[in-house]
Amino acid sequence: DEARLKQGIDRRCFYFDDIASTNGFMLTHTDELESGDVCIAEHQSAGRGRRGRRWASPYGSHLYFSLFWRLEEGMNKAMGLSLVVGCSLAKVLADMGISGVGLKWPNDVYLDGKKLAGILIEMKGQADSNCELIIGIGVNLAMPDAAGADIDQPWADLQGVGMPDKTDFAVRLQRQLQQDLSLFEEQGLNAFVERWQTADLYLGKQVNLLLADKVQSGICRGIDNQGALLLEQDGQVVSYIGGEISLRLA
Numbered sequence: 001d002e003a004r005l006k007q008g009i010d011r012r013c014f015y016f017d018d019i020a021s022t023n024g025f026m027l028t029h030t031d032e033l034e035s036g037d038v039c040i041a042e043h044q045s046a047g048r049g050r051r052g053r054r055w056a057s058p059y060g061s062h063l064y065f066s067l068f069w070r071l072e073e074g075m076n077k078a079m080g081l082s083l084v085v086g087c088s089l090a091k092v093l094a095d096m097g098i099s100g101v102g103l104k105w106p107n108d109v110y111l112d113g114k115k116l117a118g119i120l121i122e123m124k125g126q127a128d129s130n131c132e133l134i135i136g137i138g139v140n141l142a143m144p145d146a147a148g149a150d151i152d153q154p155w156a157d158l159q160g161v162g163m164p165d166k167t168d169f170a171v172r173l174q175r176q177l178q179q180d181l182s183l184f185e186e187q188g189l190n191a192f193v194e195r196w197q198t199a200d201l202y203l204g205k206q207v208n209l210l211l212a213d214k215v216q217s218g219i220c221r222g223i224d225n226q227g228a229l230l231l232e233q234d235g236q237v238v239s240y241i242g243g244e245i246s247l248r249l250a
């Protein structure tokens with residue numbers, strides 16, 4: 001609830017019962033925001049995923065969370081940031097006793113093979129100086145049947161696997177992100193490659209990488225310190241940069 005949320009989160013928290021998109025709210029208010037500010041809503045009427053896709057955002061106990069961050073180094077530095085955020089989410093879930101969570105490059109959190117959470121990072125500013133990031137996170141805590149029926153891929157929620165208290169979850173997530181984003185600013189992705197590797201769902205597996213105009217196949221070898229996906233193809237390790245790429249099990 002709002003009072004407990006605002007008490008627990010040690011930054012400014014913009015709280016809404018209903019909003020189009022928490023990411024959208026922050027994107028249109030960047031001038032007034034400070035690094036670490038958070039926006040949380042109970043419901044989104046136009047929740048969004050990557051590439052204009054829809055993020056089902058029914059009322060209930062789901063978490064719709066965005067965090068604002070400025071980077072003096074610019075957008076180039078933000079490459080691979082979704083991997084950091086994935087590591088943060090995996091840590092919070094593990095700390096709350098939820099097992100079976102895995103990460104799919106570059107931005108998905110799975111529970112027992114089904115999508116539990118998504119990360120959408122939107123940016124504006126310069127490539128090499130002063131940019132603004134909105135880190136959006138949606139986590140399914142308890143999916144209502146009707147909303148679940150609308151989602152066109154297998155999804156998971158936390159019912160039956162140790163449903164956390166939403167406020168507690170949001171507060172832990174905010175603190176973990178604050179800590180991990182600071183670490184990322186100091187050390188870059190180096191500090192996260194191993195953490196990613198331990199949660200990577202596809203490590204060592206045969207996968208297909210769907211690029212805009214072709215499919216690349218290989219064995220997943222984790223990530224490099226730029227956040228690129230490493231694929232072993234004919235004995236050579238090739239790196240693929242994020243963006244319009246989707247990863248699938250072969």
Ligand code: ATP
Binds near residue numbers: 155
């Ligand atoms: P990728 O293209 O990286 O393989 P993806 O297919 O999961 O990932 P995204 O753009 O990351 O695509 O996520 C949006 C998709 O997530 C939607 O098209 C829908 O299939 C699914 N989705 C939407 N809402 C939810 C939700 N609340 N829980 C789980 N999955 C959802």
Ligand code: BTN
Binds near residue numbers: 020050
């Ligand atoms: C994805 O998997 O494509 C990313 C989904 C991100 C959803 C979250 S919910 C909070 C924030 N506001 C949005 O409109 N989207 C993100």
